[in-house]
Amino acid sequence: MTFTQLMDRTAQGFDALGAGVLVVGLLWALVLAVRTWRTRGGRPAYQALRETFGGVLLLSLEVLVAADLIRTVAVAPTLTNVAVLGLIVLIRTFLSFSLQIEIDGAPPWRRALTSGATTVARAARNASGDERR
Template sequence: MTFLDLIRRAAQGFDAIGAAVLVLGLVWSMVLAGRMWRVTGGHEAYRALRQLFGAVLLLGLEFFVAADLIRTVAVSPSLRNVAVLGLIVVIRTFLSFSLQVEIDGVVPWHKAVTKSGAAVVGEAARANRPGAGGGSDREV
């Protein structure tokens, strides 16, 4: 077995892992959504299915990009293949961004603001609870 054969098999392995992640992730997402549907109803189950499978898609895409990267860099590093890989990465980045917005329900730069705002509200609530001394829990 030559080095190129080993690299080709490694790329095939990443492709196989990516496909397995997608298939198993879809099944697992549907099982969990089915359980949720029985407990909470259709709307929440649908939302959970979208969020879970969106995360699975992101993970599967990572494995497929790794396989393409291995093939392009190690097996056939031509200008055409590098351009195709660049296009794949651009598409994957757009898909990843879109899926992340779908999963979180907010664009990433608003997510940071939302989390920061939630932290401020949490601190204010802790400071105003009875017995908190009307201020911070820290010693001055």
């Protein structure tokens, strides 16, 4: 087996792993959502499903990018393939960025406003019934 064939098989393995992560992750997200629905109701279950499956999508995108990277660099490193890889990585980066915003509820540059002490203070105000923000 040549190096190119080995790298092609490795890229195929990463493709299969990415697909497996999607399938297993979807099943896991559904299990968590059903458990949450039984204990806390519909809205928290939907939120758990979105957050869990969003994380699974992010992980699978990273694995699939690794497969494309291996395939392009080690198997067929032509200028056309590198350009296609760049476009694929750009699209997947945009998708990852969008998914992360959906999961966190805020863009990265505004994440500090929705985490840490601000979140604790907001939760304490909500728990005490103070509606000021």
